Amino acid sequence: MVSKTEEEQVNRLESQVENGGGDAWDYLGLVRKLKLRRFDKVLQFGLSILNDPKQRSALGPQEWTLYEEVAIAAMDCQCLDVALESIKVLQKKFPGSKRVGRLEAMLLEAKGSWAEAETAYSSLLQDNPLDQIIHKRRAAMAKAQGNISLAIEYINKYLEIFMADTDAWRELAEIYVSLQMYKQAAFCYEELILSQPTVPLYHLTYADVLYTLGGLENLQTAKKYYASTIDLTGGKNSRALFGICLCTSAIGQLTKGRNKEEKENSELHSLSALALEKGYKQRNPSKHSLLTATLKCLKL
């Protein structure tokens, strides 16, 4: 995950390079480090370096990294001829390389030659069954073709081997949510919370999924996870504060005064509402009255 300061840093550098000020190589390094998907800029800035022999040779062995990055970015932009050119350079430098073979397979995929790409990936996997990137490409390819159930199957198989890959768990969770398979999504978030208990995002999204599922028990659990999100973020997460208000209001409606934890419920509700009021007053006063009206709808 990318923090706000990191994102601002990238954006600043991006516009500097755009205006001829900043260093394109620094920018590319940052994009690489933060694993961002800014393919149009990577292609544009990367090519400007590669097309200038002086800048290119200054990179030393990093030149080949850049060729690989430009090839992938070009595929993302559907500039397939640029991708092909870069791959050809790499083929010449590293004949028989599996890593270059992967790029060739990806180019087939980018062309939409699904069957050929599938064959290429399968043969690469035979040589190295633990190549994570190729496993992921196959799942992504299934998704690109609209075959979501196959994508789910691939990711599940992948997770049997690489259980600790949180990105893959997240991807699976998000697919389940998009199919409205909330129980399955909840399971994924439970796994994520178990493996990284201090990441607030997982607590928050788990609570969101439980609230979406509904029912008293789920609402009560959702409330607890919104509360832990608030705890982990020092009270700064407005999604979680809204979540508490939604939960307490829905629990109140379901139990209609028969709730044993009524006092705790209403206390938590007014505390969250108060925190939201304070936040809007400070940071967005023009929408403060709108917030008050919204909270009125969620009254206990």
Place this chain on the structure above:
Amino acid sequence: MGGDSKYEIHQNAYIKLVLHALKHKTSAVNGVLLGRLSGDETVEIVDSVPLFHSQIGLLPPLEIALIMIEEYFNDKGLSIVGYFHANERFDDFELSNIAKNIGDHISKYFPVAALLLLDNKKLEALPKGKDRSPVMQLYTKDASRSWKLVESDGSYRLTIKEPSANVVLVDHISSEKWKDITDFDDHLDDISKDWLNSELFN
């Protein structure tokens, strides 16, 4: 029923929705349409609010957004009259269940609600052609209460108020105006951000 209603969307409402989809090219996005009935058969879509670009299948952010949006536009005499959806994949022209469910919810309160799905093929062809019709497909609820695509030969049922809207849209696309769009997701992440996008066209 939305059987014979016509829909007229204002340029700014239209452009906001398309730019929102372009800002988040790699994910599904959605938005709501604000407007009113004008005359017997026409729904006027005056404004729009871009909603989400991540995990649009989750209920809590949607509930908060709908309450806030309704509260805001009620005072202006506008209500939620429809829903906009753009699929994750370029060549996906199916109306997802999430879109249908949200549409169902909106049509409980506004029976002739429109459901708009971004037409990527038309959007792609826009800079080359002179098409003045919206780059969206219109779905309405038929007598059996299910969402039906209004056939393309009946495309006159969804029109843009300003005839030059697509020209303006292409202009905004080439000047990368989509970077400035703020949706409700952005607002929930940082409440100082304005989901009304009131500065966008200034």
